[in-house]
Amino acid sequence: MPPSDSRERAKTLVLSIQDEICSGLEILDGEGKFIEESWVRPEGGGGKSRVMQQGKIFEQGGVNFSEVHGQELPPSILNQRPEAKGHPWFATGTSMVLHPRNPFIPTVHLNYRYFEAGPVWWFGGGADLTPFYPYLNDAKHFHMTHKEACDSVNPELHKVFKPWCDEYFFLKHRDETRGIGGIFYDYQNGAGPLYKGQNMDGVAAQASNKIGSQEMNWDQLFNLAQSCGRAFLPAYSPIIEKRQNQLYGDREREFQLYRRGRYVEFNLVWDRGTIFGLQTNGRTESILMSLPPLARWEYGYSASKGSREALLTDLFTKPQNWLSDDSLQEACLIHNAVD
Amino acid sequence: MPPSDSRERAKTLVLSIQDEICSGLEILDGEGKFIEESWVRPEGGGGKSRVMQQGKIFEQGGVNFSEVHGQELPPSILNQRPEAKGHPWFATGTSMVLHPRNPFIPTVHLNYRYFEAGPVWWFGGGADLTPFYPYLNDAKHFHMTHKEACDSVNPELHKVFKPWCDEYFFLKHRDETRGIGGIFYDYQNGAGPLYKGQNMDGVAAQASNKIGSQEMNWDQLFNLAQSCGRAFLPAYSPIIEKRQNQLYGDREREFQLYRRGRYVEFNLVWDRGTIFGLQTNGRTESILMSLPPLARWEYGYSASKGSREALLTDLFTKPQNWLSDDSLQEACLIHNAVD
Numbered sequence: 312m313p314p315s316d317s318r319e320r321a322k323t324l325v326l327s328i329q330d331e332i333c334s335g336l337e338i339l340d341g342e343g344k345f346i347e348e349s350w351v352r353p354e355g356g357g358g359k360s361r362v363m364q365q366g367k368i369f370e371q372g373g374v375n376f377s378e379v380h381g382q383e384l385p386p387s388i389l390n391q392r393p394e395a396k397g398h399p400w401f402a403t404g405t406s407m408v409l410h411p412r413n414p415f416i417p418t419v420h421l422n423y424r425y426f427e428a429g430p431v432w433w434f435g436g437g438a439d440l441t442p443f444y445p446y447l448n449d450a451k452h453f454h455m456t457h458k459e460a461c462d463s464v465n466p467e468l469h470k471v472f473k474p475w476c477d478e479y480f481f482l483k484h485r486d487e488t489r490g491i492g493g494i495f496y497d498y499q500n501g502a503g504p505l506y507k508g509q510n511m512d513g514v515a516a517q518a519s520n521k522i523g524s525q526e527m528n529w530d531q532l533f534n535l536a537q538s539c540g541r542a543f544l545p546a547y548s549p550i551i552e553k554r555q556n557q558l559y560g561d562r563e564r565e566f567q568l569y570r571r572g573r574y575v576e577f578n579l580v581w582d583r584g585t586i587f588g589l590q591t592n593g594r595t596e597s598i599l600m601s602l603p604p605l606a607r608w609e610y611g612y613s614a615s616k617g618s619r620e621a622l623l624t625d626l627f628t629k630p631q632n633w634l635s636d637d638s639l640q641e642a643c644l645i646h647n648a649v650d
Numbered sequence: 651m652p653p654s655d656s657r658e659r660a661k662t663l664v665l666s667i668q669d670e671i672c673s674g675l676e677i678l679d680g681e682g683k684f685i686e687e688s689w690v691r692p693e694g695g696g697g698k699s700r701v702m703q704q705g706k707i708f709e710q711g712g713v714n715f716s717e718v719h720g721q722e723l724p725p726s727i728l729n730q731r732p733e734a735k736g737h738p739w740f741a742t743g744t745s746m747v748l749h750p751r752n753p754f755i756p757t758v759h760l761n762y763r764y765f766e767a768g769p770v771w772w773f774g775g776g777a778d779l780t781p782f783y784p785y786l787n788d789a790k791h792f793h794m795t796h797k798e799a800c801d802s803v804n805p806e807l808h809k810v811f812k813p814w815c816d817e818y819f820f821l822k823h824r825d826e827t828r829g830i831g832g833i834f835y836d837y838q839n840g841a842g843p844l845y846k847g848q849n850m851d852g853v854a855a856q857a858s859n860k861i862g863s864q865e866m867n868w869d870q871l872f873n874l875a876q877s878c879g880r881a882f883l884p885a886y887s888p889i890i891e892k893r894q895n896q897l898y899g900d901r902e903r904e905f906q907l908y909r910r911g912r913y914v915e916f917n918l919v920w921d922r923g924t925i926f927g928l929q930t931n932g933r934t935e936s937i938l939m940s941l942p943p944l945a946r947w948e949y950g951y952s953a954s955k956g957s958r959e960a961l962l963t964d965l966f967t968k969p970q971n972w973l974s975d976d977s978l979q980e981a982c983l984i985h986n987a988v989d
Contacts, residue, residue: 348950580928592823599947599949606944
């Protein structure tokens with residue numbers, strides 16, 4: 312059972328994640344500032360959207376907070392949680408996507424959310440990184456930081472949330488992951504199967520559907536969201552600091568814009584949240600804050616053999632065991648992509 | 651009943667439409683040439699994709715031809731044609747999208763296709779225009795040319811195919827049409843209801859579901875595709891010739907790239923053909939040839955009041971009776987947008 316002040320606590324948590332990260336990003340950027348717009352949802356609730364445009368580091372960054380409610384959840388969610396049928400629902404969450412200008416800095420995404428509907432409640436969320444140029448140590452750092460955040464709550468979590476992320480952020484029509492992943496989880500209520508793979512995400516399961524032998528209670532799942540949300544800046548900031556002064560030219564910029572096209576494809580074709588929002592009268596401008604400021608498409612493009620762009624495509628858009636697969640080191644060393 | 655050589659005739663027709671238009675476009679462009687790639691579909695059939703990149707007029711143009719077959723149509727089509735269930739099917743068609751560089755020249759799309767599956771067969775297709783800057787006379791010319799092509803087969807057709815186009819090329823999440831429309835039709839087999847609006851396209855019907863009192867036979871529908879396919883160059887070329895030397899600057903280019911973002915949104919979120927292709931293992935590079943070479947997104951953008959960009963958004967992305975509504979003339983005159 313959730314505590315009596317569950318909604319207020321969850322809302323306060325996602326608001327504090329949003330605030331902490333926005334402040335940190337403004338300091339990192341040094342010039343860009345987030346502009347905030349509040350909005351009201353006619354069907355119930357509302358939110359705050361913050362956007363940074365043409366910063367020094369961030370070409371665009373969008374950060375959303377929302378707290379919404381309604382009379383009945385849509386069928387796509389009720390399929391996963393039939394017990395919620397016929398009950399009013401409440402949801403609060405924060406999400407963000409940052410598109411840096413320098414192609415050596417990866418694009419990043421974060422989302423943490425909490426739902427209640429009658430007898431059921433659950434937490435969901437995660438964070439994933441999408442590099443344009445391959446650096447093994449950046450991938451390792453991002454994964455390790457999130458693994459530690461998960462481990463601090465339950466050491467059985469990361470081995471499930473990591474492959475779940477690879478599976479969710481997958482472009483089936485390209486046979487590519489969106490990036491090097493991170494963590495993803497959904498419908499976490501402490502009991503029952505936590506990861507059903509094919510049933511929940513439409514592609515084959517790659518991980519256990521059980522997290523340890525222990526059910527997690529509301530407070531532990533709250534702590535998980537808090538711990539992972541707070542891991543975001545430590546996971547991402549060092550990568551920015553390391554890459555921000557790396558010089559780039561037209562070649563790198565063109566490749567970045569091309570790969571950003573894939574980001575658009577994922578978000579508009581496969582991302583359940585985006586599609587659901589657009590098809591059900593969500594706030595379009597807030598939903599599409601995740602799209603890049605500039606992107607390009609080129610028929611029949613493929614990176615020249617042996618290039619760093621090919622390494623990105625071949626190795627960094629496939630699911631990898633970043634923290635444990637030693638063969639990655641060799642593959643990256645010859646391309647100067649360990650760093 | 652289709653004639654005994656129906657498949658061959660339909661294939662020859664769409665190939666000749668593709669050839670005629672590509673030749674015409676190369677002459678218009680003066681520099682760019684189409685490069686052709688043939689491909690084989692593992693499940694049966696294949697196609698030819700032609701692309702022009704970095705031409706003088708066309709920043710990118712993609713033209714596809716395909717002739718494919720299989721054992722059973724997908725559920726999304728069987729819903730519309732249940733008689734086809736359990737039968738092998740055949741489909742041939744051509745489609746193209748042209749993205750000109752000059753923002754005063756509209757983007758344009760064309761598609762004509764023919765299906766057979768057991769006891770049923772049908773034609774589908776159409777063409778629609780997406781201007782970035784508003785010119786009433788361009789819209790009128792494009793519509794009038796297609797109206798004449800329809801009228802030459804049956805004067806009852808255009809009044810149905812024109813609103814059907816507005817309805818199909820509609821971005822619900824933006825409350826905008828993709829452009830000024832043209833014609834669109836699907837599941838045309840000469841009998842039965844030809845346009846069921848809500849049932850066929852998911853949005854409210856705006857037109858009669860009956861075309862005159864007369865059923866059209868196979869030859870008449872073949873003639874319709876031929877007539878409309880041949881109307882494409884006369885509908886589009888004069889607009890290119892009129893606009894190609896109009897000077898533009900950063901403002902116009904930026905607006906064009908912004909509006910191209912809407913083109914991406916329509917194709918990836920709403921276009922049944924694109925989504926179906928991507929989700930069912932179609933040839934991704936050929937399907938996504940419709941996407942623009944460069945596009946941008948900007949949070950919260952809105953055109954300044956009274957500008958030509960606002961006229962485009964307010965008037966040219968809403969369904970209009972371009973050929974009969976005299977009030978459009980007044981609205982466009984004050985913006986110098988009749989021409």
